[in-house]
Amino acid sequence: MIEVKNISKIFRQKNGEEFFAVNDISFSAKNGEIVVLLGVNGAGKTTTMRMLSTVLQPNAGTAIIEKYDIIKNPQKVRANLGFLSGDTGLYSRLTAREIIVYFGRLYDVKDEVIDSRLEKLSKLLDMDSFLDKKVDMLSTGMKQKVSIARSIIHDPPVMIFDEPTSGLDILTAKNIIDFIYKCKDDNKCVLFSTHIMREAERIADRIIMIHKGSKLAEGTWQELQAETGKRDLDDIFIEFVNREEHKSFDDLKLDEIEGENDEL
Numbered sequence: 001m002i003e004v005k006n007i008s009k010i011f012r013q014k015n016g017e018e019f020f021a022v023n024d025i026s027f028s029a030k031n032g033e034i035v036v037l038l039g040v041n042g043a044g045k046t047t048t049m050r051m052l053s054t055v056l057q058p059n060a061g062t063a064i065i066e067k068y069d070i071i072k073n074p075q076k077v078r079a080n081l082g083f084l085s086g087d088t089g090l091y092s093r094l095t096a097r098e099i100i101v102y103f104g105r106l107y108d109v110k111d112e113v114i115d116s117r118l119e120k121l122s123k124l125l126d127m128d129s130f131l132d133k134k135v136d137m138l139s140t141g142m143k144q145k146v147s148i149a150r151s152i153i154h155d156p157p158v159m160i161f162d163e164p165t166s167g168l169d170i171l172t173a174k175n176i177i178d179f180i181y182k183c184k185d186d187n188k189c190v191l192f193s194t195h196i197m198r199e200a201e202r203i204a205d206r207i208i209m210i211h212k213g214s215k216l217a218e219g220t221w222q223e224l225q226a227e228t229g230k231r232d233l234d235d236i237f238i239e240f241v242n243r244e245e246h247k248s249f250d251d252l253k254l255d256e257i258e259g260e261n262d263e264l
Contacts, residue, residue, distance in 0.1 A: 002028060007061035008022055020214075025061075031187050032189075036203065036207050039193075039211055046162055050162075090146060093136070118149070124182070127146070197237065200233060207221060228240070
């Protein structure tokens with residue numbers, strides 16, 4: 001499972017000013033559950049996932065993945081984690097098989113186990129026809145299948161998908177979604193990020209809405225509908241954004257009033 005505890009990440013802009021890409025976010029995701037991080041581009045979804053995958057280190061807070069702390073035990077975290085994004089890098093001069101075997105060995109999986117898992121993954125993802133072709137000769141959909149196999153060859157209990165369907169055609173995107181359902185059926189913990197509302201509606205057991213680095217709301221689609229009185233997820237998201245902006249405006253006005261009282 002995943003347990004995120006008050007995680008924050010600060011970046012410095014070219015002008016020297018600092019800003020929170022992620023600001024004090026907490027949530028959890030359980031085995032056999034698909035939790036969706038939903039937000040517009042730049043909301044902080046990718047930064048959050050990169051911290052969870054140990055690519056970035058948080059400035060504050062931490063997260064526990066399968067009982068391992070992302071700061072104290074990054075290697076253990078990576079051993080229990082599969083990470084897939086829309087731009088996962090592949091080595092163009094290697095064949096699909098060579099890449100998958102290579103990553104299996106990186107995770108210290110024995111060759112005979114890699115061969116067994118690769119055979120099953122190849123059938124599951126329909127990869128037999130291109131398994132021994134070089135990556136630079138593969139289509140976008142084929143490359144994404146290789147990325148999936150690469151990410152799960154060590155059979156991790158936790159899967160993180162960072163906008164994996166972005167820019168893909170409808171058939172390839174369907175393959176990704178089907179694979180995510182398969183992960184859930186296998187009792188894996190699944191964290192999925194998207195800015196596409198319909199995609200979130202379709203696959204989420206629970207939705208975490210993120211805006212400008214902060215968590216707006218959390219719940220099932222039905223719970224979020226009940227809280228806002230809105231039917232469509234687009235309208236629900238906008239409702240929470242408007243609430244947050246009004247709250248920020250009210251806080252600003254209160255600070256101004258308190259400042260005026262101090263002067264008096």
